[in-house]
Amino acid sequence: MGIVKVSVLLLIIVTLFACEATIEPPETENIESEVTETTEVPETTTPEPESKPKPEMIVLVEPILEYDIRDSFSDGLLRVFKPNHGWPYGFIDKTGSLVFTCDEYSDTQPFREGLAKVSKYNPDKEMFSNDEGFINTLGNIVIPLEFNWILNSFYNGRACIFEYDGTFGLHGLIDTQGNITVPAIYSSMIINGDGTWTVCNDGLWGVIDGDGNFIIPLEYGYISTFYEDLAAVTNIEDGKSGFIDKNGNWVIPPIYDGVVSFRDGVAYVLNIIDGVYVCDMLSPLNV
Numbered sequence: 001m002g003i004v005k006v007s008v009l010l011l012i013i014v015t016l017f018a019c020e021a022t023i024e025p026p027e028t029e030n031i032e033s034e035v036t037e038t039t040e041v042p043e044t045t046t047p048e049p050e051s052k053p054k055p056e057m058i059v060l061v062e063p064i065l066e067y068d069i070r071d072s073f074s075d076g077l078l079r080v081f082k083p084n085h086g087w088p089y090g091f092i093d094k095t096g097s098l099v100f101t102c103d104e105y106s107d108t109q110p111f112r113e114g115l116a117k118v119s120k121y122n123p124d125k126e127m128f129s130n131d132e133g134f135i136n137t138l139g140n141i142v143i144p145l146e147f148n149w150i151l152n153s154f155y156n157g158r159a160c161i162f163e164y165d166g167t168f169g170l171h172g173l174i175d176t177q178g179n180i181t182v183p184a185i186y187s188s189m190i191i192n193g194d195g196t197w198t199v200c201n202d203g204l205w206g207v208i209d210g211d212g213n214f215i216i217p218l219e220y221g222y223i224s225t226f227y228e229d230l231a232a233v234t235n236i237e238d239g240k241s242g243f244i245d246k247n248g249n250w251v252i253p254p255i256y257d258g259v260v261s262f263r264d265g266v267a268y269v270l271n272i273i274d275g276v277y278v279c280d281m282l283s284p285l286n287v
Helices: 002-022 028-039 062-066
Strands: 078-081 088-092 098-101 116-121 130-135 141-147 159-164 169-174 180-186 188-191 196-201 204-209 214-220 231-234 241-244 250-256 258-263 266-273 276-282
Touching: 116 141, 141 159, 159 180, 169 188, 180 196, 196 214, 231 258, 241 258, 250 266
Parallel strands: none
Antiparallel strands: 078 088, 088 098, 116 130, 130 141, 159 169, 169 180, 188 196, 196 204, 204 214, 231 241, 241 250, 258 266, 266 276
């Protein structure tokens, strides 16, 4: 019996060794190469998304070091100043190259509609001691310096001039050739930005176009600049205020003692009730 047990035990041990020998894994190196061969994925190329063209960037290094920059480019030119000088030195282009100098003038404004206002000091004048005109983008004078004062650059082909006769100053308009399209006959002139001008003469206000034709006659006590296509207007008869459109039609009747122009669809109105100022707001919802 003891011999049988020992024989069985030896048989089990031999069997176990035989099984272990049969399941011994191959060398690691062989496994890696086998996996590489069986799992390798063919390389694919994914097309890159089409990139948008990048805007051209121009770096102005030297001009920034050499000049004072106080404006932005307009009509392709930038007005520059010499350090510690109060008057413009000249204009550079977008490569940083100096196009022309303008230091012969006492003042030069940025370009607008292809022209820049220039001023030259005139010691013979007691008031408004500059002579003013316009130069083009080449630096050439195209409108002679023969005006007492030019109030603004060109807008819609017109610029406002101011002529002083020694006692009074009156306003008119010129075109881009220097021709006077509206004589200097108005005591006040306000640009509206759409080619029209609010004007005043003898205390009466109206609106004209760039050639002096009346769009709204001189019959109001006051007309503001147009904001959001409406202008604040004061009646000459009773001093009441309201709003008109660009054709002179009443949109909000003149029933208020005071109004402030529309901004973002809201205007402020004022009435005096029993000596007390009462302020309210108007909007498209309650007009």
